[in-house]
Amino acid sequence: KAGVTQTPRYLIKTRGQQVTLSCSPISGHRSVSWYQQTPGQGLQFLFEYFSETQRNKGNFPGRFSGRQFSNSRSEMNVSTLELGDSALYLCASSFGQGAGGYTFGSGTRLTVV
Amino acid sequence: GESVGLHLPTLSVQEGDNSIINCAYSNSASDYFIWYKQESGKGPQFIIDIRSNMDKRQGQRVTVLLNKTVKHLSLQIAATQPGDSAVYFCAEITDSWGKFQFGAGTQVVVTP
Numbered sequence: 001k002a003g004v005t006q007t008p009r010y011l012i013k014t015r016g017q018q019v020t021l022s023c024s025p026i027s028g029h030r031s032v033s034w035y036q037q038t039p040g041q042g043l044q045f046l047f048e049y050f051s052e053t054q055r056n057k058g059n060f061p062g063r064f065s066g067r068q069f070s071n072s073r074s075e076m077n078v079s080t081l082e083l084g085d086s087a088l089y090l091c092a093s094s095f096g097q098g099a100g101g102y103t104f105g106s107g108t109r110l111t112v113v
Numbered sequence: 114g115e116s117v118g119l120h121l122p123t124l125s126v127q128e129g130d131n132s133i134i135n136c137a138y139s140n141s142a143s144d145y146f147i148w149y150k151q152e153s154g155k156g157p158q159f160i161i162d163i164r165s166n167m168d169k170r171q172g173q174r175v176t177v178l179l180n181k182t183v184k185h186l187s188l189q190i191a192a193t194q195p196g197d198s199a200v201y202f203c204a205e206i207t208d209s210w211g212k213f214q215f216g217a218g219t220q221v222v223v224t225p
Contacts, residue, residue, distance in 0.1 A: 004156075033211045042218065043157075043202065048211030056212040090156050094211070101147045102213070104156035 002026065004093050004105035012111045018079040021108045025072050025093030032074040033102060034066060037088040046089075049074055050096065081112045121200065123220040132190040136203030136216045141184060143205040147213070148177060148188045152199045160188070160201075190221075198223045 005024040013019050025032050033056075034046040045058040049068035066076040072093070078085055088109050092102035126132045138146065144165040149157035161172045163179050163186075170177050176189040186203050200220050204213040 031211050033213070035213075035215075043204075043213075043215035045212050045214070048209070050211070056209045058212070092156075096210070101149075101159040101162050102211070103159065104149075106154070106156045 004091055004103050006089075006091050006105035006108050008108060009106065010109045010111075012113060013081050014113055015081055015083060017081050018077060019081060019110060020075055020077045021089055021091075021110070023074045023076075023091030023093075023105060025074070025091075026103055029093035029095055029103075030072055031094045031096050031102075032068055032072065033092045033094075034074070034076050035090045035092065036060075037090055037107070038086075043090070046076065078110075083112050086110060086112045121218050121220045123222060125222045125224060126193050128193060128195060128223055128225050130193055132188075132193045132197070132221060134188045134190075134201050134219045134221065136186040136188075136219075138184050138186055138203065138205045138216070139214065140205060140207045141181070143207050143214075145206040146177070146179065146186055147204045148175075148186075149202045149204060149215075150197075150199045151202065151218070157202060193221075193223050195223050195225070197221060 007022045031050045033048040036044045047066050048056040052068045063079045068074045088107040090107045092104040094102045147162045148160040151157045161177050163170045163177045174191045178187045200218045202218045203216040
């Protein structure tokens with residue numbers, strides 16, 4: 001079966017711009033989580049969506065937002081990009097609570113210049 | 114585990130030997146734990162999980178041990194192979210499903 005698909009794989013943006021990243025979960029998975037991974041901070045939780053509702057949010061500024069569509073696909077948006085937003089953004093999906101671990105995609109590598 | 118700064122601890126192990134990767138988690142109320150493996154250029158890959166009502170769980174060549182008294186988690190890999198070279202993360206769920214707290218990771222290097 002197809003895994004978690006994230007697009008694009010690589011992205012270069014300029015400070016001040018905004019960016020939208022996309023995640024297609026495994027078919028049937030309704031929970032989608034987003035993480036930011038950097039060498040300095042490791043894996044940091046951004047937010048989690050279940051059935052189009054944001055259930056959890058991490059400690060990131062309001063410039064980071066997301067949404068989930070009725071087909072469980074999710075997008076995250078970062079506005080007014082800063083150099084420190086350069087990171088690997090990972091999406092993970094799961095059936096839901098108690099249903100085992102999350103399956104991660106390969107990530108989107110965002111570079112802000 | 115807490116997210117820490119720049120330097121990942123490294124475990125160097127000879128091919129064929131057993132590996133033990135340790136993780137100290139932060140919240141005594143955490144009730145679900147996962148070990149993930151991340152190879153260069155890829156997302157984390159699920160290895161094995163364990164719930165807080167268990168002390169030990171075994172998979173194929175891997176065993177996870179949970180010691181709630183000292184908030185310690187370990188991953189044992191039997192007969193380590195070159196393909197096991199990767200960064201290994203422990204993760205815990207604290208208050209909400211889907212919101213994992215990841216440890217800093219351990220770099221495992223398998224030498225021939």
